[in-house]
Amino acid sequence: MRWLCAFLLLLTLALPGQADGNGRAALARVDLAQSSLQAEGRDRGKPRPLDLRLSLTQPVPYRVYFLDAPPRLVVDFRQVDFSRADTKSLPGSDLVPALRWGKFRPGWSRLVMELSGPYALNVALQSPAEGGAGGALLHLRLDPVDQDDFVTRGNALSALWDLPQPVTGNTAPAAKPGDRLRIALDPGHGGHDPGAQVGAISEAAVMLGFAQELAELLTREGFEVVTTRQDDSFIPLERRMTIARAAGADLFISLHADALPAGEAAGMSIYTWDPDADDRATRDLAMRHDRADLVGGLDLVGTDDGVADVLMDLARLETHPRSEAFAKFAVSELNRAGVAMHRRPVRGAAFSVLKSPDIPSVLIELGFLTDPGDRANLFDPDWRAETARALARAIGGWSQDDAARAALSRR
Ligand SMILES: [Zn+2]
Numbered sequence: 462m463r464w465l466c467a468f469l470l471l472l473t474l475a476l477p478g479q480a481d482g483n484g485r486a487a488l489a490r491v492d493l494a495q496s497s498l499q500a501e502g503r504d505r506g507k508p509r510p511l512d513l514r515l516s517l518t519q520p521v522p523y524r525v526y527f528l529d530a531p532p533r534l535v536v537d538f539r540q541v542d543f544s545r546a547d548t549k550s551l552p553g554s555d556l557v558p559a560l561r562w563g564k565f566r567p568g569w570s571r572l573v574m575e576l577s578g579p580y581a582l583n584v585a586l587q588s589p590a591e592g593g594a595g596g597a598l599l600h601l602r603l604d605p606v607d608q609d610d611f612v613t614r615g616n617a618l619s620a621l622w623d624l625p626q627p628v629t630g631n632t633a634p635a636a637k638p639g640d641r642l643r644i645a646l647d648p649g650h651g652g653h654d655p656g657a658q659v660g661a662i663s664e665a666a667v668m669l670g671f672a673q674e675l676a677e678l679l680t681r682e683g684f685e686v687v688t689t690r691q692d693d694s695f696i697p698l699e700r701r702m703t704i705a706r707a708a709g710a711d712l713f714i715s716l717h718a719d720a721l722p723a724g725e726a727a728g729m730s731i732y733t734w735d736p737d738a739d740d741r742a743t744r745d746l747a748m749r750h751d752r753a754d755l756v757g758g759l760d761l762v763g764t765d766d767g768v769a770d771v772l773m774d775l776a777r778l779e780t781h782p783r784s785e786a787f788a789k790f791a792v793s794e795l796n797r798a799g800v801a802m803h804r805r806p807v808r809g810a811a812f813s814v815l816k817s818p819d820i821p822s823v824l825i826e827l828g829f830l831t832d833p834g835d836r837a838n839l840f841d842p843d844w845r846a847e848t849a850r851a852l853a854r855a856i857g858g859w860s861q862d863d864a865a866r867a868a869l870s871r872r
């Protein structure tokens with residue numbers, strides 16, 4: 462089983478910390494007497510399931526991932542004061558080869574637990590402590606897995622933080638044979654949200670049809686495909702990202718076709734996430750695509766929370782260039798296929814569906830339903846097939862380039 466997360470980005474809502482006398486929030490501390498590391502079963506010299514429980518004086522945002530060589534679990538906290546806590550005083554700390562924790566960047570703490578072999582994270586849960594004193598219990602459950610199922614994360618964040626890099630030698634190549642690239646296709650809109658409409662034509666229906674054709678082609682070419690909807694049903698934007706993440710998607714492609722008064726716009730465009738896109742047309746476009754969710758009162762994973770935003774932005778620092786790289790591959794292949802592109806084919810926009818911090822994501826506007834040429838293309842099976850083939854080539858080219866870059870960044 463390929464465990465669903467290349468890494469987990471776990472964000473708790475930032476509860477207000479207890480303020481000290483100066484009105485500053487006190488840092489969470491770890492209570493070692495109430496914390497433990499336990500191993501399940503008898504020690505036969507092999508890795509055993511591990512349960513790490515940390516009792517904290519207050520809940521904190523955190524994230525968890527694995528690194529290799531040597532295998533280890535990393536937990537980043539914002540923020541825990543470990544200064545008065547000796548790792549040796551944690552009951553069970555001798556069950557692992559090494560355990561370290563401490564402060565890294567201002568506002569950030571890190572726990573590193575070396576492991577005796579490859580593991581997967583099967584529980585990561587922060588819950589209010591019993592007794593209701595405002596504390597929290599972080600419970601992580603790790604189960605041994607085969608090396609093939611050991612999912613680690615590249616170290617761009619570590620590099621960013623000036624941390625020592627692991628020595629990887631020549632063990633770097635990321636793509637394992639048989640580990641097929643997984644593409645999430647997201648036909649826009651659906652159900653009570655038809656998207657753009659021109660006469661009897663709805664964006665939702667046209668995109669569903671194109672997504673099905675593209676999914677078929679990609680599957681034939683050896684990619685795994687997950688689609689966020691298979692019929693004309695309404696799927697909230699947040700769930701579209703969740704579906705992709707749960708499937709372990711390596712790339713997320715949202716498919717749309719806009720409408721503007723005839724003559725105003727034509728050609729294909731590819732968008733990547735940019736919260737600061739200040740181009741009014743782009744903002745309006747994002748509003749049109751997001752409207753159904755906005756009207757439905759749904760918002761995304763607590764992103765009003767400044768702390769969560771910081772964590773998400775950190776993760777995006779390494780994901781965003783990968784999204785942009787895919788957009789460039791796509792433009793180049795679409796150009797080669799003779800597909801008419803917008804005069805600025807790659808742009809940034811604040812489409813909510815592109816917000817995943819950990820999955821490279823693009824939104825493709827295949828064309829404008831209001832433009833007669835674009836509309837004719839969208840209804841032309843040859844054009845659709847040519848476009849799908851260009852996108853498949855772009856995915857293939859990008860994934861090779863991406864794996865090569867990942868290997869380089871681990872050197
Ligand atoms: Zn749309």
